[in-house]
Amino acid sequence: MTTSPRKIAFIGAGNMTQSIVGGMVKSGYPSDHIYVSNPSPEKLDKLKTTLQVHTSQDNQVVAEAADVIVLSVKPQLMADVCATLKQQVANLDKKLIVTIAAGIRIEKYRQYLGENIRMIRVMPNTPSLVGKGMSGLVADDRVSEADKAFITDAFDGVGATLWVADEDELDILGAVAGSGPAYFFEFMASLQKAATALGFDRDKARQMVQQTALGAAEMAIASKLELEELRKQVTSKGGSTAKGIEVYQAADIDDISGQAVKAAVQRNQEMAKLF
Ligand SMILES: NC(=O)C1=CN([C@@H]2O[C@H](COP(=O)(O)OP(=O)(O)OC[C@H]3O[C@@H](n4cnc5c(N)ncnc54)[C@H](OP(=O)(O)O)[C@@H]3O)[C@@H](O)[C@H]2O)C=CC1
Ligand SMILES: O=C(O)[C@@H]1CCC=N1
Numbered sequence: 001m002t003t004s005p006r007k008i009a010f011i012g013a014g015n016m017t018q019s020i021v022g023g024m025v026k027s028g029y030p031s032d033h034i035y036v037s038n039p040s041p042e043k044l045d046k047l048k049t050t051l052q053v054h055t056s057q058d059n060q061v062v063a064e065a066a067d068v069i070v071l072s073v074k075p076q077l078m079a080d081v082c083a084t085l086k087q088q089v090a091n092l093d094k095k096l097i098v099t100i101a102a103g104i105r106i107e108k109y110r111q112y113l114g115e116n117i118r119m120i121r122v123m124p125n126t127p128s129l130v131g132k133g134m135s136g137l138v139a140d141d142r143v144s145e146a147d148k149a150f151i152t153d154a155f156d157g158v159g160a161t162l163w164v165a166d167e168d169e170l171d172i173l174g175a176v177a178g179s180g181p182a183y184f185f186e187f188m189a190s191l192q193k194a195a196t197a198l199g200f201d202r203d204k205a206r207q208m209v210q211q212t213a214l215g216a217a218e219m220a221i222a223s224k225l226e227l228e229e230l231r232k233q234v235t236s237k238g239g240s241t242a243k244g245i246e247v248y249q250a251a252d253i254d255d256i257s258g259q260a261v262k263a264a265v266q267r268n269q270e271m272a273k274l275f
Pocket of ligand 2: 102174178179
């Protein structure tokens, strides 16, 4: 990290918090600067034992202790969680508020937490756990450059960061990168099933699928070529890949991805209205 670590509290210890906190500690963020709260103790116990972070079943305790509060509960719980924080935590407007929830707009948080809060919305994804996350960020105009640098640093520690222009763009980034690991896992599982249907055992099928996914992603990152060009390099004229690709193209894979991303963007927009 190039910025100094600040005391940071995560409200909610679910999948995404576990991925981010796990990744932060692995990347060298001091665990005694990390606080996590959750209503049930099991996830807290695991985080405390494996990562030595501070934990509490009381949101107020961790929120009071920290300078940065990361809201990491499901969107449908956000209004209630914020209402309680507003009631219980002194000087919320002195703390940097970060939310990773999909959909809900900064304007809504002002209603929940007070007009004077300063806020960054981050849309991370679960590969943060292994330092390969992709996080989108957008800030309100009260957030300082130092705040932005700190949060960029923290999320760079668990992968890559991309500041977007506005909250509409964050909805799209969420539909591509936030949800994206699920799309890739779905596709990988389908290839695994295809290999097992032809006689491979599940473990061997999984090994060949995951190593191939890793190799393809690393090649895409290392190469300046268009993804379509990398695809063509594998597709020998008259060869076997061409036959496989024909099947995907006949099913119009571009249209399928287009529909999937639009559906996820639409849900983000709905959640903005609902919660
Ligand atoms: N999962 C993902 O890939 C991504 C998720 N997000 C966003 O991250 C947020 C969290 O998602 P995710 O981690 O998947 O969800 P989870 O359901 O895994 O985690 C939510 C956690 O919040 C806890 N919780 C429930 N009520 C409260 C409360 N009153 N105070 C504090 N904690 C509470 C739950 O505890 P318990 O289980 O004990 O009830 C649970 O551990 C969501 O808003 C989502 O939109 C963003 C990007 C990617
Ligand atoms: O499914 C969701 O709503 C969250 C946001 C992106 C990934 N998970």
